[in-house]
Amino acid sequence: MIELKKDLIVIGAGPAGSSAAFLAARAGLDVLILEKESWPRYKACGGALSAKTVDILSEHDIQIGPELIKNQISEFKFSFPGREEFGLNYKKTPIKLINRKTFDDFLLKKAAAAGAEFIDQMEVLRVKENGNEVLVETLTENYTSQFLVAADGANSRTAKYLNREKKGIIKNKGIAIEAEIEYQNLIDNNFKDQILIDFKHLDNGYGWVFPKKDFLSIGLGILNFEKVDLNKILAEYLRELNIRIKKDDFLVKGHPIPVYSDQTEFKRASNRIFLAGDAAYLADAFIGEGIYYSLVSGFAAAETIVDYLDSNSAEPNYIPAENYEFKLKNNIFTELKEAEKIARLFYNNKKIVQLLLKSRRDLLIIFIDAVQGLKSYSELGNLFNFFKNLFKIKI
Numbered sequence: 001m002i003e004l005k006k007d008l009i010v011i012g013a014g015p016a017g018s019s020a021a022f023l024a025a026r027a028g029l030d031v032l033i034l035e036k037e038s039w040p041r042y043k044a045c046g047g048a049l050s051a052k053t054v055d056i057l058s059e060h061d062i063q064i065g066p067e068l069i070k071n072q073i074s075e076f077k078f079s080f081p082g083r084e085e086f087g088l089n090y091k092k093t094p095i096k097l098i099n100r101k102t103f104d105d106f107l108l109k110k111a112a113a114a115g116a117e118f119i120d121q122m123e124v125l126r127v128k129e130n131g132n133e134v135l136v137e138t139l140t141e142n143y144t145s146q147f148l149v150a151a152d153g154a155n156s157r158t159a160k161y162l163n164r165e166k167k168g169i170i171k172n173k174g175i176a177i178e179a180e181i182e183y184q185n186l187i188d189n190n191f192k193d194q195i196l197i198d199f200k201h202l203d204n205g206y207g208w209v210f211p212k213k214d215f216l217s218i219g220l221g222i223l224n225f226e227k228v229d230l231n232k233i234l235a236e237y238l239r240e241l242n243i244r245i246k247k248d249d250f251l252v253k254g255h256p257i258p259v260y261s262d263q264t265e266f267k268r269a270s271n272r273i274f275l276a277g278d279a280a281y282l283a284d285a286f287i288g289e290g291i292y293y294s295l296v297s298g299f300a301a302a303e304t305i306v307d308y309l310d311s312n313s314a315e316p317n318y319i320p321a322e323n324y325e326f327k328l329k330n331n332i333f334t335e336l337k338e339a340e341k342i343a344r345l346f347y348n349n350k351k352i353v354q355l356l357l358k359s360r361r362d363l364l365i366i367f368i369d370a371v372q373g374l375k376s377y378s379e380l381g382n383l384f385n386f387f388k389n390l391f392k393i394k395i
Contacts, residue, residue, distance in 0.1 A: 006032045008305060009136050009145040010116075011124050011158065013039060015291055016277025017151030018107035019298030023060065024149075025114040027306045032145070033116055034138065036123035036152075039108070043100035044178045044253035045291075046210050046217055048195075051093045052373025053292040060299060062110055064096070070212035071097040075194040078364065080354045088364045093372055095195060097212050127158055129272045146309075147320075148273045149301045151294070154256040156279035162267045172264050172281060174205065174257035174288060177230040178219035179238070179250055187244040191216060196241075201233050204347045206287075209241065218243075221288045223259055223343060230254065259285045260293075260336040268328070269321040274301040282332065286339040286346065287371060293332055300327040338377035345384050 007029040010017045017033060025031045035041075047070070054064050072094040078086045112118055126137040127148060136143040150158030154173060183189050191211050198207035205222035220230055220237065234252070258281040268275045277294035284293065304324040311318055346353055357363055366383060369375035 006030050006143060006145040007309075008032070008147045008149065008302075009034065009134070009143055010149045010151060011127075011136075012036075012151035012153060012277070012279070013108045013118065013120070014043070014104055014151055014153070014277060014294065015107055016279070016294035016298040017149065018104070018111045019060070019295045020149040020151065020274075020276055020302040021111035021116040022062070022107070022114050023299055023302035024305060025111060025116040027302075028115075029306070029309075031111075031116040032143065033108070033111065033118045034122045034124055034136070034143075035118070035120045037120065039118075039120035040101050040105040042251075042253070043104060044176070044255045045100040046178065046208055046219055047098045047100050047103070047212070048210060049096040049098055049103075050289070050292055050372050053295065054096065055373065056292065056295050056299070062107070068098055068103055068106055069096050070099055070214075071193060071210075073097065073193050073195050073211070075192070076364070076368070077194055077196050078357075079196070079198045079200055080350060080357075081200050082354075084354050086357050086361065086364060088361075088368070090365065090368050092369070092374060095368075095372070097210050097217075099212070124152065124157070127161055127273070129270055132272070134272045146272070147305045149276055149298070149305075150273060150279050151276045151298065152279050154258040154278040156275065158273065159275050159279050159281075162270060162273060162275065172224075172259050172261045174221060174223040174259050174283070175230065175254060176219055176221035176257055176288065177234055177252065177254045178217060179234060179252045180215050180217055181243065181245060181250045182215045185246050185250060186216075187246060188242070190242065198237070199350060201237055202228070207237050216243075221257060223257060223285055223288055223347075257283050257288050257290070259283045259288070260340065261285065262333075262337045262340055269301075269324045271320050274304065274320075274324055276301050282336065284336060284339045285343040286377070289371070292373075293336070296332050297328060300324060300331065303327065335377045338381040342377060342381050342384055 008024050008031045010021045010033045013033050013035040021031050021033050074090045074094040076088040122138050128135045133144045134148040196209035204224050207220045210217040258278045260282050268280045276297040282293035283290045308320050370377050370380040
């Protein structure tokens with residue numbers, strides 16, 4: 001079996017992998033992306049793009065054109081137990097809704113245009129760090145590279161390899177289930193351009209309805225592991241929404257949510273291997289946001305590698321793993337820690353939250369501001385901490 005050599009191999013062509021490949025290839029590295037699925041592939045995801053996601057792409061010269069946007073929405077409705085509902089017209093930047101299959105393919109094409117090579121239907125079976133290179137084994141080919149970015153998802157084999165001495169730590173997963181129902185398959189289409197967020201059906205998560213151009217994305221997500229029948233709850237949610245369907249053959253898919261936790265020891269990098277996106281357990285513990293953090297980690301991994309290659313002769317003590325962790329710490333760890341604190345406060349005290357929202361509707365605006373990146377989770381956390389102390393809530 002021939003052994004092919006590359007500067008960088010990227011496993012997985014989602015946002016984390018494609019962003020890393022794009023930046024590295026643009027810097028002149030010989031980059032290969034390996035994707036196990038036939039491309040383009042379906043990806044279960046609500047597909048909401050926050051303003052901060054659009055901004056970080058723009059900072060790296062990737063512009064989201066109107067052809068990618070399936071809807072832009074400023075109207076929200078939040079539902080709580082006891083049929084409590086709060087509406088909000090968000091007058092700032094609307095939430096952009098995309099189709100993940102199209103969006104991911106767009107990012108991959110950016111990486112390919114920058115010079116990255118791409119092979120789909122090529123599953124990586126094993127990786128091994130060996131001194132100054134990484135060995136990558138597939139069913140048909142073996143590769144070596146100076147570096148590896150593993151963006152191979154929530155069930156990442158590479159994450160297990162890097163954390164092989166830490167038994168049982170890769171367990172901080174939530175789970176989501178999503179249905180996509182085409183408008184033409186609805187008997188009555190009563191859905192306006194309004195995002196619905198529902199906190200009634202799950203104790204530690206929420207339901208959503210995202211109206212896109214041709215279909216509704218309806219889902220449920222639990223942000224910590226819980227044994228519940230999501231299929232049954234989804235069916236109840238569809239009935240509550242009064243969704244009547246002409247034929248019962250719409251798409252329903254489930255997927256894990258690898259949630260960041262400051263309480264879990266987890267190795268995200270060695271000197272030659274970097275975990276990015278879902279493989280690095282970077283989903284936000286409050287709302288399950290993953291796309292933004294995937295992009296941040298993908299860009300950070302590529303920047304770390306390029307910096308190392310540029311400075312290796314001048315700075316022999318440059319340690320890639322430490323520099324990658326430093327980039328993540330500076331860019332997203334503070335926010336993810338705050339999201340974890342807010343999640344514990346919010347989901348454990350919904351009745352208090354409902355009472356607060358009755359008197360402080362501006363909290364909804366601050367919540368959307370934080371999701372959009374116009375305010376930080378730290379700012380939202382400070383406000384929640386004020387009310388926590390006021391009501392003497394324990395987290």
